[in-house]
Amino acid sequence: MSLSSLEKDDNGQPRFPGCSNIRDFEFISKLGEGTFGEVYKARSKKNNATVALKKILMHHEKEGFPITAIREIKLLKMLSHPNILHLKEMAVERSKGEGRKKPSLYMVTPYMEHDLSGLLENPTVQFTEPQIKCYLMQLIEGLRYIHAQNGILHRDMKAANLLISNGGILQIADFGLARPYDEPPPLPGKGGGEAKREYTGLVVTRWYRPPELLLGLRKYTTAVDMWGVGCVFGEMFKGKPLLIGNSDLNQAHLIFSLVGTPTEENMPGWSSLPGFENVKSFGFKRGNLHDEFKEQSPTAVSLLQELLKLDWRKRINAIDALKHPYFTTKPLPARPGEIPHFQDSHELDRKKFRNQQAPMPPVPGGGAADNTSNGGWASSGPRPDSRSRIPGAARGGRPNAPGMPGNPHRRGPFPPSQRDSGLPPRPPMSHSQWDGAQSSRTDGRDDTRRDRFNPNRGGGGGGGGGGGGRFSNHNVDSYVPNYGNSSENPSSGGADRRGSGRRDYRREPARRRSRSPGPR
Numbered sequence: 001m002s003l004s005s006l007e008k009d010d011n012g013q014p015r016f017p018g019c020s021n022i023r024d025f026e027f028i029s030k031l032g033e034g035t036f037g038e039v040y041k042a043r044s045k046k047n048n049a050t051v052a053l054k055k056i057l058m059h060h061e062k063e064g065f066p067i068t069a070i071r072e073i074k075l076l077k078m079l080s081h082p083n084i085l086h087l088k089e090m091a092v093e094r095s096k097g098e099g100r101k102k103p104s105l106y107m108v109t110p111y112m113e114h115d116l117s118g119l120l121e122n123p124t125v126q127f128t129e130p131q132i133k134c135y136l137m138q139l140i141e142g143l144r145y146i147h148a149q150n151g152i153l154h155r156d157m158k159a160a161n162l163l164i165s166n167g168g169i170l171q172i173a174d175f176g177l178a179r180p181y182d183e184p185p186p187l188p189g190k191g192g193g194e195a196k197r198e199y200t201g202l203v204v205t206r207w208y209r210p211p212e213l214l215l216g217l218r219k220y221t222t223a224v225d226m227w228g229v230g231c232v233f234g235e236m237f238k239g240k241p242l243l244i245g246n247s248d249l250n251q252a253h254l255i256f257s258l259v260g261t262p263t264e265e266n267m268p269g270w271s272s273l274p275g276f277e278n279v280k281s282f283g284f285k286r287g288n289l290h291d292e293f294k295e296q297s298p299t300a301v302s303l304l305q306e307l308l309k310l311d312w313r314k315r316i317n318a319i320d321a322l323k324h325p326y327f328t329t330k331p332l333p334a335r336p337g338e339i340p341h342f343q344d345s346h347e348l349d350r351k352k353f354r355n356q357q358a359p360m361p362p363v364p365g366g367g368a369a370d371n372t373s374n375g376g377w378a379s380s381g382p383r384p385d386s387r388s389r390i391p392g393a394a395r396g397g398r399p400n401a402p403g404m405p406g407n408p409h410r411r412g413p414f415p416p417s418q419r420d421s422g423l424p425p426r427p428p429m430s431h432s433q434w435d436g437a438q439s440s441r442t443d444g445r446d447d448t449r450r451d452r453f454n455p456n457r458g459g460g461g462g463g464g465g466g467g468g469g470r471f472s473n474h475n476v477d478s479y480v481p482n483y484g485n486s487s488e489n490p491s492s493g494g495a496d497r498r499g500s501g502r503r504d505y506r507r508e509p510a511r512r513r514s515r516s517p518g519p520r
């Protein structure tokens with residue numbers, strides 16, 4: 001196709017298929033701000049559709065289009081599933097009168113009213129068990145599609161990357177760290193299987209990072225995403241992230257406190273992994289998962305245990321997880337259309353939620369009062385039965401906050417002043433960032449929160465263990481990527497954009513990035 005044969009836009013610029021001009025959209029508000037993109041709510045002037053526009057940030061213009069964005073676009077274009085965010089098109093923004101300045105690019109996706117992290121933070125929202133089952137099932141459906149049907153690893157499973165519409169549909173988003181998986185897809189009854197090749201270890205946000213990655217396994221599998229599912233599942237019950245580690249070592253400690261310490265029986269081969277030396281002195285722990293989730297049903301705890309298995313080869317895969325009795329035991333999963341509408345809740349709304357008044361008492365019949373201008377229930381569907389509301393899944397503030405009365409598993413209707421102090425911070429950043437980088441985040445989990453972060457507040461368990469090596473017992477990671485190994489150089493790919501250090505690429509020397517092929 002020649003340029004001259006293309007349709008032209010209002011400025012006489014060629015209009016590529018699948019690519020709009022940013023002026024075709026009216027910006028409404030900012031939804032999110034990640035390391036690699038800013039996300040806005042907008043309306044299409046062409047068809048009035050509400051969309052999300054993710055601006056691809058060109059931190060280092062000279063180096064061209066970021067590899068993470070190329071990967072994300074390529075994968076999202078390839079995938080088509082109700083539980084995977086749909087990339088509708090791209091939009092170009094050409095700045096006027098700025099000479100040869102490169103245009104900005106936006107990914108255009110349907111607008112989703114919530115992300116799971118924002119929804120869990122919304123004090124007016126109370127999850128019911130059918131609702132949790134409904135979201136969890138859709139999450140696993142999405143993963144079965146990418147793992148078993150498309151051979152893709154997501155590698156950044158976390159609540160903030162799970163988008164939820166007011167129609168009750170959950171979609172997996174943020175494929176910036178995803179990659180094709182070069183092994184046979186998972187098979188029924190075979191857990192995660194084993195990988196033959198090595199991949200970069202600098203993936204997955206710390207709180208959702210599985211034990212094998214923390215211990216340095218490079219031949220990892222789709223089971224890394226399933227661990228994240230277990231963390232998200234637990235988070236839906238608790239109303240806050242399940243394992244809030246303040247360093248990689250502390251993360252491992254929290255994991256072992258919950259599911260027990262590794263042995264050659266429950267995690268064969270663990271003593272040969274690079275991180276072994278640093279955790280071997282932790283001392284035996286049986287794991288307190290049953291206690292932590294004693295209010296939940298036996299089938300819920302059973303599925304949680306399957307997802308949070310130390311042995312990645314035996315960790316349940318997406319195909320088998322969908323067949324777990326949890327989904328066929330009463331209360332049954334809600335149908336997406338039955339879930340009530342909630343006030344829009346994104347990561348950036350966290351600040352707003354923290355300033356909100358104490359929540360209204362839940363309206364009869366479950367769910368929560370909607371305090372948006374239309375007031376009350378915006379739901380078109382029936383409200384869930386209040387009897388199916390689950391213990392421990394109550395909403396409104398971080399449990400376990402100092403001085404909090406009542407059940408530690410419960411997100412009770414605490415006054416905002418108390419909630420405010422109790423929010424978990426984002427996973428801490430790398431040492432270099434702690435040394436004074438200014439953050440551009442404005443979402444209430446902004447980096448300034450690190451000043452207030454109490455390293456001993458991570459939900460039980462101290463660092464322990466020896467320093468150095470893969471882990472250290474400081475409040476920062478010693479887990480620094482080795483840029484000497486070019487085949488594994490993660491620096492421009494974003495592998496470390498979060499996770500072990502949330503390294504800020506804007507601060508990486510350009511010469512490192514330019515050689516980088518991104519995370520592998």
Ligand SMILES: Nc1ncnc2c1ncn2[C@@H]1O[C@H](COP(=O)(O)OP(=O)(O)OP(=O)(O)O)[C@@H](O)[C@H]1O
Nearest residue numbers: 032034035036037039052111112115160174346347
């Ligand atoms: N289609 C969408 N509809 C509504 N909100 C969205 C949409 N896409 C993204 N968001 C919001 O923007 C946030 C960041 O999006 P995304 O994770 O894709 O960007 P990112 O730059 O990779 O962020 P991070 O570095 O924090 O992972 C999401 O958590 C969500 O709150």
